[in-house]
Amino acid sequence: HAQDVTVTLDSDAEGHKLDKHLFGQFAEHLGEGIYGGVWVGEDSEIPNVRGIRTDVVEALKAIRVPNVRYPGGCFADEYHWRDGIGDDRKVTVNANWGGALEPNTFGTDEFYDFIEQIGAEAFISVNVGSGTIREAADWMAYMTADQQSSAGQERAANGHPEQYEVRFLGLGNENWGCGGNMRPEHYVDLMKRHARFDRNYNLSQTGERAMERVAVGPSDDDTRYTEAVMKTWSERDWSWSIEGLSLHSYTVPQWPPSLPSTEFGEDDYALILDTTLKMDERIATHSAIMDKYDPEKEVALVVDEWGVWLAEDPGTREGFLQQQNSLRDGILAALNFNIFARHGDRVRAANIAQMVNVLQALILTDGPKMVLTPTYYIHQMYLPMQDATLVPASFEAGEYTYGDMTLPGVDAIAFRSKDGVLHTALVNLDPHEAREIAIDAGARGMTRASGQVLTGPNVNSLNTFEAPQTVVPKPIRGRVDGSRMTVTLPPKSVAIIALQ
Numbered sequence: 001h002a003q004d005v006t007v008t009l010d011s012d013a014e015g016h017k018l019d020k021h022l023f024g025q026f027a028e029h030l031g032e033g034i035y036g037g038v039w040v041g042e043d044s045e046i047p048n049v050r051g052i053r054t055d056v057v058e059a060l061k062a063i064r065v066p067n068v069r070y071p072g073g074c075f076a077d078e079y080h081w082r083d084g085i086g087d088d089r090k091v092t093v094n095a096n097w098g099g100a101l102e103p104n105t106f107g108t109d110e111f112y113d114f115i116e117q118i119g120a121e122a123f124i125s126v127n128v129g130s131g132t133i134r135e136a137a138d139w140m141a142y143m144t145a146d147q148q149s150s151a152g153q154e155r156a157a158n159g160h161p162e163q164y165e166v167r168f169l170g171l172g173n174e175n176w177g178c179g180g181n182m183r184p185e186h187y188v189d190l191m192k193r194h195a196r197f198d199r200n201y202n203l204s205q206t207g208e209r210a211m212e213r214v215a216v217g218p219s220d221d222d223t224r225y226t227e228a229v230m231k232t233w234s235e236r237d238w239s240w241s242i243e244g245l246s247l248h249s250y251t252v253p254q255w256p257p258s259l260p261s262t263e264f265g266e267d268d269y270a271l272i273l274d275t276t277l278k279m280d281e282r283i284a285t286h287s288a289i290m291d292k293y294d295p296e297k298e299v300a301l302v303v304d305e306w307g308v309w310l311a312e313d314p315g316t317r318e319g320f321l322q323q324q325n326s327l328r329d330g331i332l333a334a335l336n337f338n339i340f341a342r343h344g345d346r347v348r349a350a351n352i353a354q355m356v357n358v359l360q361a362l363i364l365t366d367g368p369k370m371v372l373t374p375t376y377y378i379h380q381m382y383l384p385m386q387d388a389t390l391v392p393a394s395f396e397a398g399e400y401t402y403g404d405m406t407l408p409g410v411d412a413i414a415f416r417s418k419d420g421v422l423h424t425a426l427v428n429l430d431p432h433e434a435r436e437i438a439i440d441a442g443a444r445g446m447t448r449a450s451g452q453v454l455t456g457p458n459v460n461s462l463n464t465f466e467a468p469q470t471v472v473p474k475p476i477r478g479r480v481d482g483s484r485m486t487v488t489l490p491p492k493s494v495a496i497i498a499l500q
């Protein structure tokens with residue numbers, strides 16, 4: 001029978017800010033993440049603006065994507081930006097991802113056109129693994145230098161006289177692995193040179209929009225890069241700095257990824273959610289090391305690759321990392337957002353992998369068809385969390401057990417959105433039982449509690465091109481009594497409720 005849970009809010013406490021960049025996206029030259037998913041070319045019959053598909057742009061505009069990380073991933077450390085500008089594009093081979101031909105028809109200027117169309121900022125990862133410092137510095141000049149400079153003139157000749165902005169600059173990608181298998185000592189020496197010489201010449205980019213350099217950091221629980229980068233940072237001088245440390249951590253219970261994305265049972269459901277919840281401890285481990293060198297929390301932990309990594313869908317091209325996306329994966333996304341929120345004083349940006357057609361995608365396309373996944377709808381429901389303030393909450397989560405696994409029964413956070421409205425984000429992990437949740441807002445009275453809930457017939461329910469509405473948000477209402485709200489949270493569901 002359903003267990004009751006009371007969530008007690010400390011409504012008067014001033015919690016930390018929940019940065020909108022926690023909802024960042026990642027679009028790599030990988031499979032159909034760019035080609036087909038974003039870029040169809042001007043001559044395509046699929047409606048597009050300058051080659052960029054309109055349906056995808058409209059869907060992304062609706063979830064106010066704060067930034068897009070580009071061009072990789074492992075791809076970034078083998079990318080030579082000159083191949084992708086101007087009239088003469090080079091056709092290369094995407095060695096990391098299925099050996100696909102890379103036409104380079106989508107390059108720097110097309111990327112900026114795309115993010116301008118969706119209203120997002122740029123997270124550019126430079127090539128540290130196989131490129132030179134000069135190449136990276138020249139790319140920065142191409143993007144950000146004054147129009148009067150030669151680099152700026154080249155950009156203008158390619159159609160964009162105005163300087164671009166680089167909001168986040170990734171100094172390499174996984175240089176402990178696909179980015180060159182570097183010892184941490186070797187990486188930090190390179191990192192310092194990139195931090196110094198990959199200059200942003202766009203001097204109008206200040207304040208909230210100032211560029212943040214993100215160094216490569218840990219993979220999962222491995223703390224070697226965390227230690228090395230943070231120690232090096234603590235010994236910095238006037239000539240360089242970094243503002244972020246990357247963490248890559250996928251939900252993948254076994255490697256190589258082999259769990260199916262469709263038609264799985266409760267065993268996989270419980271295992272995957274149990275695995276994803278390790279994100280909390282993982283962030284705590286790296287945060288503790290960061291605290292040692294940076295007690296003021298100047299350097300952000302940037303979880304710039306996260307999400308569930310499953311077996312590739314049967315019939316899809318090997319190396320394209322195409323998987324379906326179920327209600328379970330939407331629940332998983334919500335659990336991660338709640339974890340990021342609780343660690344939001346240190347975790348100030350995150351990028352789900354990846355935006356379209358790759359891994360835990362928000363959007364799937366097939367030719368002219370497009371479908372929005374449960375993970376997309378979670379992003380839409382969590383919009384009020386962008387730039388909100390955390391309201392500390394305490395509760396006894398109860399339990400959901402399966403076999404020998406014991407998971408929390410529910411999860412909850414609360415925050416005050418930018419416009420001052422108190423919200424709660426609730427997850428019921430139990431796939432069988434509803435939960436009665438009470439929110440106790442202290443002295444704060446309320447008159448109305450309404451929001452949206454995402455659930456579906458089964459934990460493995462999907463949205464397909466044929467049936468795109470199987471897992472979509474529905475209205476939910478709470479019962480209000482003074483400063484207390486109660487709501488019945490259906491099994492396997494996520495709800496965001498505004499308490500007014």
Ligand code: AHR
Nearest residue numbers: 072073074075173174353
């Ligand atoms: O997102 C897919 C790949 O996963 C990225 O290219 C790489 O950085 C990570 O290993």
